[in-house]
Amino acid sequence: MSKEHEHGMTVIVKTVTRLTVGLIFLYGIYIILHGHLTPGGGFAGGVIIALSFMNLDLAFGGSVSAKIFSKGSTAVVEALGAVMFLVLALFGLRYGGFFDNFLHPDGDPGQLISAGIIPLENIAISLKVGAGLFGIFLTLIVLQKFESEKK
Amino acid sequence: MIELYVLLGLMIAGAIIAVEVKNLLSAVVAVGIVGLGLSIIFLLLKAPDVALTQIVVEIVAVILLIRATLHRDIALKSCGSRPFGALMGILFLGLAVVAAIVTFSSGLSPFGEPLMTVSRFYPMNAISGTGATNVVSSVILDYRAYDTLGEATVLFTAVIGVLTVMRSVGKKKEEDLQENNE
Numbered sequence: 001m002s003k004e005h006e007h008g009m010t011v012i013v014k015t016v017t018r019l020t021v022g023l024i025f026l027y028g029i030y031i032i033l034h035g036h037l038t039p040g041g042g043f044a045g046g047v048i049i050a051l052s053f054m055n056l057d058l059a060f061g062g063s064v065s066a067k068i069f070s071k072g073s074t075a076v077v078e079a080l081g082a083v084m085f086l087v088l089a090l091f092g093l094r095y096g097g098f099f100d101n102f103l104h105p106d107g108d109p110g111q112l113i114s115a116g117i118i119p120l121e122n123i124a125i126s127l128k129v130g131a132g133l134f135g136i137f138l139t140l141i142v143l144q145k146f147e148s149e150k151k
Numbered sequence: 152m153i154e155l156y157v158l159l160g161l162m163i164a165g166a167i168i169a170v171e172v173k174n175l176l177s178a179v180v181a182v183g184i185v186g187l188g189l190s191i192i193f194l195l196l197k198a199p200d201v202a203l204t205q206i207v208v209e210i211v212a213v214i215l216l217i218r219a220t221l222h223r224d225i226a227l228k229s230c231g232s233r234p235f236g237a238l239m240g241i242l243f244l245g246l247a248v249v250a251a252i253v254t255f256s257s258g259l260s261p262f263g264e265p266l267m268t269v270s271r272f273y274p275m276n277a278i279s280g281t282g283a284t285n286v287v288s289s290v291i292l293d294y295r296a297y298d299t300l301g302e303a304t305v306l307f308t309a310v311i312g313v314l315t316v317m318r319s320v321g322k323k324k325e326e327d328l329q330e331n332n333e
Contacts, residue, residue, distance in 0.1 A: 115283035
């Protein structure tokens, strides 16, 4: 067996994960971008994206998704989402008030590009939630790895 | 409405099993039953936004709990009989039942009624006011964006807390490992 198969779960799980993980990721992006049109939004979509990375981690062993999205970059992306949300709120001050929906007149209701700053806020929240939850997950896995090495 | 009661019974059973069962993995699975039932109840009550968030967060929580408990031997000690605790539990449960009977003796108002002035305003004006066809989104990200900011701050604080606490433990373990290797 190649070295790839030494960690993680069985070949069946790995194959199914390889087929589905992209679809899960796309579904998360869909939920985020359509958050102002259909049920869902930044929080749920961000968690779905974090779940796709967790799926990789569980199937292929601990270090695979950490190469794509390391613990340091989760912290950076999460902070970026928080700053983006706050900056959107502060831009509203220029037009009328904190969290003023200053882009609102653009676009018709029901279109993808509509509802002003709500889609942008959804994206900011999804970055925050997804990166934050995945960071927590990675932290717990690293802790467990040290424990199992100690035994 | 009967399916709501069936699901509620399933959730209560799952919660009791999660507390009483000896195997940790079984307890985590039983907790997952509670979350799944709650998600389906949200769907039946026509709250797809909350249902989606509930099921997704429940999956994350169950995965985290399984990863945290699967290879760990946590000794489950059955602590003996605690008559005082049981007595206080029964006492407060009885008080709660009495309070509920007194409060609701005149009958509960139907679900979702009376509609308050504020909550009547949102469905009427959300689409023209914000342009978002998902009214929930327009409430949490426009009318009530302050609340979302507070929620985001709570999550941010939680993540920072977890990263800080776990990082110190991890570093210490790393040093121990290096000392052991030397």
